[in-house]
Amino acid sequence: MQIWQVVVLTILLMLVLLATRMPVAFSLGAAGGVGLVLLQGTDYATRTLGSVPFSTTATFTLTIIPMFVLMGMLAVRANIAENVFAVAHHFVRRAPGGLGVATVMACAGFSAVSGSSIGTAATMAKLSVEQMRQKGYPPALATGIVAVAGTLGVMIPPSTFLVLYAVMASESVAQMLAAGIVPGLLSALGYVVYIMVAGQRQVSRDHEDLDGAIGEARSELQDKKIVGRQRAASDTVTASRPRVRSLPWRGVAHVAILFLIVIGGMYTGLFTSTESAAIGALAALVILAVENRRQGLRATIRHFRDALLDTAQATSMVFFVVIGSAILSTFFVAAGVTQAITEWVGELPLPPLAVMAILLVCLVPLGMFLESMSILIITVPILVPIAAEFGFSGIWLGIMIVKFIEIGMVTPPVGILTFVVSGATGVKPETVFRGVMPLLGIEAVTTTLLLLFPALTLFLPSLVAV
Template sequence: MQIWHVVLLTIVLMFVLLAIRVPVGFTLGISGALGLTLLHGTGYATNTLGSVPFANSATFTLTIIPMFILMGMLAVRANIAENVFAVANHFVRRAPGGLGVATVMACAGFSAVSGSSIGTAATMAKLSVAQMRAAGYPASLATGVVAIAGTLGVMIPPSTFLVLYAVMAGESVAQMLAAGILPGLLSAVGYIAYIMIAGQRQVRRTDPAELEDAIGDAQAELRTKRIVGRSAEAGAAGDRTPGGTAGAGGRGSGGTALADPVAPHAGRTRLRSLPWRGVVHIAILFIVVLGGMYSGFFTSTESAAVGALAALIILAIENRRGGLRGIVRHFREALLDTAQTTSMVFFVVIGSAILSTFFVAAGVTRAITEWVGSLPLSPMLVMAILLVCLVPLGMFLESMSILIITVPILYPIAEQFGFSGVWLGIMIVKLIEIGMVTPPVGILTFVVSGITGVKPEKVFRGVMPLLAIDVVTTTLLFLFPAISLFLPSLVQR
């Protein structure tokens, strides 16, 4: 059997296994193992299967991944997303498309501590979709905003995808994380601009009082819990009414946090009563992780561990009223979720290492590099064509598998043409973001659909206009690499 027959058979097997829902890690490993067996025999394949998984997973740099995942899981249980959403709502509630803008801002803020797109989308779907629906947003727009803003989790550091790319490509983890900041913020600004200019026209106009009620809903539960606790400590439990909490800044019945229009200091009271601790907690984690890394106090791996420790302290502070048992329960749940996610990631890493070994042994990477180099096209055009090919891949493959399959092929080509490996990583991750919300797979759209009960086709309909913003952002990042490379240029490898 000729080599190209073996390569074709391996690729077909990989797509068949993915189509029948075999886990990605097993799919990549089985395909690579079969290819190695057909190429060099059983002995070579078994030796490879015995050495490659250990060599590619026993890397100290990879310990940053479970630490970042743990930090994100702890941040979820510390109610950081809820608090940030409440603060963002307060300041942009009167702007056009205010709730949608607040959702994007909260997603960007929470991405800075979670590092997970799925976690960000799932959390914000629970918090903001119902509020937007109550304020007159159509279901497609409300869910589409959450799904597209959730993609910021793979770009804004700490990002598991950026770390994994850095390890695979041999780039600096610190530089890759720095490179994700400006593209992530640029994407967020683009989403906000669309919501304020075009998206808000779809919002059904409601009575101002009803709109104010809808905006305050995200804050009501948090404030009610805090006020109830303070009242109990002051011995004033009997002053609470059945429909809500009296006093405390003139909040009305039903627990809705509305300023009393006749109280002279109501605005200031409400501003002081906002859950600013969520913003403070994000700032603390961001400074601990990135500040510690770039100042030289910690290595990238150490900064992730210290960030997880800081998140644990924040979790304990936020859940202190539940006692030690409540804190331990939240911590245990975070550890279990971290173990599950980490296992999935490392399964994919090991499977991709086996498949990549096959591609190298079959000469696929070398052949593609030589073929691309011989094309009578400019290097910029060649890279544009190769990167655009990631979009259809994103329509059918899981996001992490795209990253792991394409990096060993695209990185040597970019290196040969003289492109920055850091810039290439940002472009790949940005296109993976698009794949996360592109039909028919679009994992984030199904996550939002499952949580909100809105049909997937409606979520896709809401995402499509926002994808145009992503196309513009991606084009800017491609044509102006300085956007991605400015901050990394200030960071040592």
């Protein structure tokens, strides 16, 4: 059997296994194992299957992943998302599309401590979608905002995706995490602009008419009272101050503390990336204890235990996918697929940037059928050598890969975040997809800017101590 036939057969086997709903990790590993047997024989495949899982995961840098996951799980149980959302909503509630803007701001803030797109989308879906619908937001717009804003979890540090890429591409984890800040904030700004300019036009005005009627009734009652304007104004000012002071500012403070520990520690060189993740997890545990002090020690221990269980589950999933993808990647390397693609791309009569853009766009249809982390681990060994051949920065490439994976996470028919939001809210997936589509246009604009102006991505990493 010729090599190209073995490659085609292995890819088909992988797709069949995925279609039968076999777990992604086992589908990738089984396909890669069969490919190695057909390519090199049983002895070589046995040796490879015995060594690759250990050599792939026995990397000290990967210990950062369970620490980031634990920090995010603890942050969820410390009600940080609810507090950040409340503060954001207070200050933008009178702006056009204020509730949607607050949702994006809360997603960005919570992403800075959770590092999980799925966790961000699920949490914010429960917090904000029902409120938006009560304020006249169509179901498609309300759920679409949460699904797309949830993708910030894989970009804004700490991000498991960025850590995995840094390990696979032999890049600095600290620089990789710093590189995600500007693209993440740029994406959030794009969503906010869309909601304020276009999205708010879709909001029903019925509730505003009711608010207006209530306001008029209150004005009539106030006119009947013998109260001077100065006293009324003074009372208004006095009443507004406690509202601001009574906001749950501790949520914003907790986000700032965790973000400064993780990013500030690495930015200054005070901590290594692994140390900053561990200290961040410890700080999140302290925040959890403070937030639950009135519920008693038992409640804190229960939340901590649940966070540990969820962390173990998430970490196991990540490492199983890493092992399965490593086996498949080993097969691709042994079959010469990576080298063949690099040589073929190098001979294309196109500018290097155009070639990279085409290859990156191919990640979007992959995201329609494959799980996002699998795409990252499968494509990195192929794209990194090509980018190096063309002289592109590995840090910039990582951000672009994650950016296109973001788009795949909300693109039909798979779009995992759309199903997360659908499951959390009871809204049909097709309705969520309908709300996502206009926001994908904002993603296209943001991605184009990052593609054409690499300095947007590389400025902060250049200041980080390696």
